Amino acid sequence: xxxxxxxxxxxxxxxxxxxxxxxxxxxxxxxxxxxxxxxxxxxxxxxxxxxxxxxxxxxxxxxxxxxxxxxxxxxxxxxxxxxxxxxxxxxxxxxxxxxxxxxxxxxxxxxxxxxxxxxxxxxxxxxxxxxxxxxxxxxxxxxxxxxxxxxxxxxxxxxxxxxxxxxxxxxxxxxxxxxxxxxxxxxxxxxxxxxxxxxxxxxxxxxxxxxxxxxxxxxxxxxxxxxxxxxxxxxxxxxxxxxxxxxxxxx
Numbered sequence: 520x521x522x523x524x525x526x527x528x529x530x531x532x533x534x535x536x537x538x539x540x541x542x543x544x545x546x547x548x549x550x551x552x553x554x555x556x557x558x559x560x561x562x563x564x565x566x567x568x569x570x571x572x573x574x575x576x577x578x579x580x581x582x583x584x585x586x587x588x589x590x591x592x593x594x595x596x597x598x599x600x601x602x603x604x605x606x607x608x609x610x611x612x613x614x615x616x617x618x619x620x621x622x623x624x625x626x627x628x629x630x631x632x633x634x635x636x637x638x639x640x641x642x643x644x645x646x647x648x649x650x651x652x653x654x655x656x657x658x659x660x661x662x663x664x665x666x667x668x669x670x671x672x673x674x675x676x677x678x679x680x681x682x683x684x685x686x687x688x689x690x691x692x693x694x695x696x697x698x699x700x701x702x703x704x705x706x707x708x709x710x711x712x713x714x715x716x717x718x719x720x721x722x723x724x725x726x727x728x729x730x731x732x733x734x735x736x737x738x739x740x741x742x743x744x745x746x747x748x749x750x751x752x753x754x755x756x757x758x759x760x761x762x763x764x765x766x767x768x769x770x
Contacts, residue, residue: 539749740767
């Protein structure tokens with residue numbers, strides 16, 4: 520089974536390129552880190568009771584106390600609760616790492632309906648703050664390989680079923696790429712020059728820039744161009760004739 524990891528800024532074409540690759544191979548599985556984080560975030564979101572307030576660290580910690588059991592249920596991992604609880608000292612030492620949590624809490628105050636809706640791929644943009652926070656926070660406090668160990672385990676199960684291609688989109692940390700490379704995979708970065716890079720100073724996005732990649736795809740054409748780029752890339756890949764850079768406008 521071929522395994523390909525895709526990284527790149529938000530909205531630059533990672534999902535579109537992954538879907539273009541899936542069209543080329545009869546038996547393909549598409550995975551995303553966000554799919555696992557969404558499961559954890561949704562279960563944590565469901566723990567918020569109507570009218571619940573977060574006006575102190577104690578009240579926030581009462582909510583976060585459910586995280587170990589949620590992680591155990593979702594991913595069979597259970598970090599120590601002491602590592603997850605907020606303290607003034609921890610926040611002061613790394614404010615950037617908690618900014619998205621407090622951003623989400625402010626969103627809840629403004630729009631209480633957020634806690635009544637199931638988080639899924641269709642509405643994940645509305646929950647970007649909590650997804651970004653969990654993605655970064657649990658990597659630091661629980662295990663820096665937490666998300667990609669789970670994805671590789673899922674990918675391995677598909678390999679046993681005869682899957683020909685596994686595409687994992689959304690690499691955000693150097694360890695993500697390291698995990699995929701250790702599994703024999705290839706890393707692609709996708710960049711669309713005309714699009715502004717969202718949340719470029721967010722810890723998750725700044726770490727993403729450190730991911731070591733094998734191939735760069737410049738998404739500077741339209742969607743059909745990107746499809747053709749995927750075709751050329753995959754043909755070169757299976758023929759062991761890869762270039763280090765592909766450009767949609769050059770197809």
